[in-house]
Amino acid sequence: MKLIIAIIKPFKLEEVKEALSSIGIEGMTVTEVKGFGRQKGHTEIYRGSEYTVDFLPKVKVEIVVTDELVAKTVDAIVKAAKTGKIGDGKVFVLALEEAVRIRTDERGDAAV
Amino acid sequence: MKLIIAIIKPFKLEEVKEALSSIGIEGMTVTEVKGFGRQKGHTEIYRGSEYTVDFLPKVKVEIVVTDELVAKTVDAIVKAAKTGKIGDGKVFVLALEEAVRIRTDERGDAAV
Amino acid sequence: MKLIIAIIKPFKLEEVKEALSSIGIEGMTVTEVKGFGRQKGHTEIYRGSEYTVDFLPKVKVEIVVTDELVAKTVDAIVKAAKTGKIGDGKVFVLALEEAVRIRTDERGDAAV
Amino acid sequence: MKLWSKPLTSLLKTSAVFALLALVYPVSAQEAAPAAEAVAAATEAVAEAAAEAPAFADYAAFQESPGYTLFTVNNTWMMVSAALVFFMNLGFACVETGLTRSKNTANILFKNTIIPCIGILTYALAGFNLMYPGADFAGGWFGFAGFGLGFADDVSGLTSVYNAGYTYWTDFLFQAMFAATAATIVSGAVAERVKLSSFLVFTVLFVTIAYPITGMWKWGNGWLNNLETPFYDFAGSTLVHSVGGWGALAGIIILGPRIGKFKDGKVLPLLGHSLPLATIGVFVLWLGWFGFNGGSVLSANPALVSLVLVTTSLAAAAGGVGATLTSWVMLKKPDVSMALNGILAGLVAITAGADQMSAGDSVIIGLIGGILVVFAVFFFDKLKLDDPVGATSVHLVNGIWGTLAVGLFGNLKGGAQIVSQLKGIVAIGVFTFIFALVSFLVIKAIMGLRVSAEEEIEGLDIGEHGNEAYPDFTQAHHN
């Protein structure tokens, strides 16, 4: 099992969710985050003083999948989240040692 | 050391925290997230238009523990968070390579 | 590649960001979280009833770096985030199997 | 909870309260004699005008008469007052929303929006004629002048039997706005768990039947107004606020506390979600009270109305200070929601005798009201009665206190008055409490009174309305 973490643009969430659904992934967890990267923030002005908004709103999607689904999942995310403009985000993959479904106490692939 | 990630129902947070305290775990980090899974969202109506709220409020609890505590911790979470109804959530376990306590620069198990 | 997770005091975010920039790290993702640890919350009173605020506001910073940068990064974070008082937070390091830049489909170190 | 953990500091702070009391003495020492005179004069003047009105052939003739201008002034003030009392509905909406959790915000806003709508309509349909049934029912316990609005077709009908200082329509408007507030008080206490449809049924019963009946006993010239020493309730400490408070008490007894409020014998506060909303609400209510009390003079009589506005404002200010000091002493820090409740407590407390008090009296009444409200919140928590917004502490406890205060301070003070005040408090309390209790029980039996535990945890916004109050802001609901 792997934990896939995708940082995407917020307005792409809907499309990513649909892309994942369409390849049979039916579980994910979403967090609102702020991203800092090559996409620079804007310089704004509040009451006469300039300031830079470095951190841009992003959405983090975490998906646990069985090993065989990893490539497909990553590809689906990349395809759905891409706009081609700077700031599209990243996908990270980590190894997962165990997964448990709280309701049933199922473990491993069955819990995903 | 392991990083345990638990996605639970928000109103179970208090109980999970107490369950963890009672087995001697005194550190955790909590994030408000939205979950998508088998527990389907509700269909709602805003100004005459139906829409589906797919993402349900969940709470993510992250706990770093030493290896010997992993099983106990997972069990404590599962027990405290279970309602038996769909949507109870998941527990994920990842391997951790290093931990540092910022205040003291302690590393490894001592930092947890 | 490694995923570095740092839990820090919110008002230290700016300094940590600058510390990271100064060692050439130009990507990170920030989440507002609540922390529970040795730093005990305060006892407060609402309409005559005492209650304890256990969860204190913290900021989680996630940074993916290439292996050679890990030590430097952790040190930079620890240095910038330290106040020496309880509650300064933790840094965790996890192994990363893959990284993808959505915009370009670059993989691995190139994507960080 | 060790409330007197630091006895010395507490002592110091308590003495500050007394120092303040001492300071207000000079204010208090002033005689309110001119006010008393003014009252008499005003009553006479109104009576005279009433006698004169039917003398005109038509409205145009009345407009030519010298009394028309004063009539117009009085009517204008009453309309402004009605507008201000109407605005109190927003005040209640904001206070109640601010002191409850965001997952129930849409529900509370909805209730506070639809209650005045329903209240105005049912008051037009029946409530007004139940509360002011006319001269035939003087001294009685119950009367009804028929459904709907309407009056005699000639100019004499311009004003009703109950007033000669403003028009029939103004009369209805002002009274209708009062009626809506009584039900709104209940809505705050039962918030976060009551089933919407059930509560709306209760509201209709309460505002159409219960409120007008007890209102008639005094303001409709019923039996309480005809005691030897008539029961006195200038603007409704008992008739409006206690009535709402009794309804609230019945509601929270039958409903039981919100999930999570009491655990292992301890109180776990469920925090209100927006202090700015609560504060906006209190200021809007205070403003509304300019009309609530000021309009209850039932004319623009300069001496009386301005005295009433001063006593009202002084009591509100003293209530805020009293609750702040008390919560500072008792809780170590000044609790914002207590200060807000204190202002409302002072306002409710002065309402029964706002036209009978000197400046100093009103400061004392308000100050005690502010102190009382803090202890009342503790008290109801002790009893495991869960009132999220403190409606019973503010409206019931201080409604009673203010009504009693008429017998203890000011122009009317005296033993006979105290007895009459107690009669009124008890009679109206017993009737309203039983009416509300029975209503809630019957509704509970027929359609249920409380939402499911699941809905309560998820929030009534989704459950009852399918709405979210703040969809833009992510939030998990912990309780």
Place this chain on the structure above:
Amino acid sequence: MKLWSKPLTSLLKTSAVFALLALVYPVSAQEAAPAAEAVAAATEAVAEAAAEAPAFADYAAFQESPGYTLFTVNNTWMMVSAALVFFMNLGFACVETGLTRSKNTANILFKNTIIPCIGILTYALAGFNLMYPGADFAGGWFGFAGFGLGFADDVSGLTSVYNAGYTYWTDFLFQAMFAATAATIVSGAVAERVKLSSFLVFTVLFVTIAYPITGMWKWGNGWLNNLETPFYDFAGSTLVHSVGGWGALAGIIILGPRIGKFKDGKVLPLLGHSLPLATIGVFVLWLGWFGFNGGSVLSANPALVSLVLVTTSLAAAAGGVGATLTSWVMLKKPDVSMALNGILAGLVAITAGADQMSAGDSVIIGLIGGILVVFAVFFFDKLKLDDPVGATSVHLVNGIWGTLAVGLFGNLKGGAQIVSQLKGIVAIGVFTFIFALVSFLVIKAIMGLRVSAEEEIEGLDIGEHGNEAYPDFTQAHHN
């Protein structure tokens, strides 16, 4: 969307609506005769006073005269009314902000703040003298009395040719506050996508030219006021609300819907971010309507003003109830924003005939307004016309309905009146809609009308102002 999925329950609930209608019958059956009389009397009285005014040598002499006090009362009421109408700007700001997303909040607040500023200034510069050009232009289509404010130097100039019950300045103030509201109505409909500078240009044109011209047709004693059966629009169902509504309609047609609102033939609601704000707005607007309608009597005439306030409040209440029941039946749950829109619908609908209706009439007019507004929201969604706050449903649809209702209910009902009402509705509608359409098209051609898709997604707050409305609260903007 299967709106009648549960026919039985629906039937039950629908019958509740009719039960309510039946219940109001007794209210409705009352004759409004005294009101009619009052109207006549009032008109006469004003005319007389007008004739008298020039008789005084100077202001001091006027102050000594017996009529001065009544003049002062009337003027006071009109100033209070102007203040209340001014306050409606806050109401609009809150409703529009509450029903849109937080990423556009600063932009909407800015528009609703600067519009009254601009409106008051341009109305002083030209609008007032376009709308009330004076006796020379009676019965006409257009007139202009020159730039700026000012009047004859003698006491007779204290009041303008259009009123004798209050001063020239009060007149200007009251009318200027009205003018600002018309533009504000448009701002809500075009929210979340219109370019700020372009919209401000439109506002200036609309409020300086379009609104005064059609206003002159009726209130400036133009041709609509001189039909054989004069067009009747007491306080502006058509002259203010429909005018705003037509501007809104033109705007949303040309702008097109917000990104994400319609997808694959389905409506995807873009949820407003704060129901408390929307509710505050509606209560503030309702309060403002006490001045909007109450002040439109143009004097403090007790019988008339108080009747107007009662019909206004009953219609608002009935509108709230009507929309609630309709949305409960149609959507299974009572939608808070629909209840709020329903109150506004009732208020807009009663505005044209608030002084001509009985209590019962006003309940029916408001109830129908509340039902209409829900269906209108569905209808515009069907047409893929995207109006985030329901401005067209509230102000256009109910402006038309209320104007028509003057021919169907109350003192003026009758065939000839219906024809006149239709003439007014159509004439003003055609002129305003074309004016707005052309203005928007020209502005679009010259400077563009809509922000870039990128800016729309990121939010206009950053794009147009470099501001964030709630920087303390983390939020990602999903749509």
Place this chain on the structure above:
Amino acid sequence: MKLWSKPLTSLLKTSAVFALLALVYPVSAQEAAPAAEAVAAATEAVAEAAAEAPAFADYAAFQESPGYTLFTVNNTWMMVSAALVFFMNLGFACVETGLTRSKNTANILFKNTIIPCIGILTYALAGFNLMYPGADFAGGWFGFAGFGLGFADDVSGLTSVYNAGYTYWTDFLFQAMFAATAATIVSGAVAERVKLSSFLVFTVLFVTIAYPITGMWKWGNGWLNNLETPFYDFAGSTLVHSVGGWGALAGIIILGPRIGKFKDGKVLPLLGHSLPLATIGVFVLWLGWFGFNGGSVLSANPALVSLVLVTTSLAAAAGGVGATLTSWVMLKKPDVSMALNGILAGLVAITAGADQMSAGDSVIIGLIGGILVVFAVFFFDKLKLDDPVGATSVHLVNGIWGTLAVGLFGNLKGGAQIVSQLKGIVAIGVFTFIFALVSFLVIKAIMGLRVSAEEEIEGLDIGEHGNEAYPDFTQAHHN
């Protein structure tokens, strides 16, 4: 900060300002002559009434007299005005809360709630009699009529020596509401770092002693009112707003800036947390100004009050437009908080001469006020004086500007008047600034003035109150 980075666009936009100025010329050109006449007449009338009042045996006799009705009208308007000025407390609370961070929200709300409570009580206790000590102290620098409220027992005492147009109680109420605002102005400037208890001590001193003393110099018929060309301050540009502004300036000098505001010579803005709250506040304040300025006529005099309301509204509108254009030119985008500050600036600026200006004068005064406020914000930032809400820029700078403008525009313009205005500005400024400075220093020495850095970072809500303003919404406090 390169403020003129795009010179051409800037030039174009600046010319828009001048175009606007040119456009208002026709408005401005009108003579304000009738107003001047009105003033004279009004003054006389009041004096006469004063002379008459004692002639009555009792209140009933007065009620029978022909003058009673006009007295009632005047009194009614003054009470409505007092209610509106009271409501300004909510306006200040919202503006100050909206322009500061959410971690200090409960603290600011508390201060703005308890200040009017304290202000009303201490004004009753001593302030009123310090400010209006009576005829014996005419022309003086200081007087005191004793503690508490009260007046002669006969009807002649119905009104005080300072007015004959409304009752003693109305007088107290109106003045008490004014007093509270002065302290509230300070609270915004020192927000987010001042220790609660220390600030409350300052408030008591400021509102009980400093404000009434300088108020007496002018409104209490002291020395400034008895200059050969009397100092003129109609409704308090100097007496209320500058006084508050000087207190604010002293406070921010002694306190120093908030942590994080200035870093390495750069200004790092600490963003206010809610623009909707700030906007609500500004509209509530504008509404309140209808009473603040309108009530300062001290009667319902139709010509005068309505002129005042028009000049007030025009100046507010022009202030909003002026600040918007200035910030658009200087900062490239229109800053919402600047537009809001601009409206307040216009209101403060017109306040000194609202009854002496033509429509055009008031537009110019407001426009300049709106421009000034933007530059003043820059200026104080340059000086590293940290004023979170712009209180000094709005109230101090524009209070001075408005007071000066009385010598430059309108009926009173002229060299002698300018000199008198300067005398008043300087005298009151020096006294108030020193009083505030010394008070703050003494308080600092005895009990400390600033919270600990830790508490400041965590927020005063937790530190001072143990409250959270928005517990439902997760938030980490970055600054």
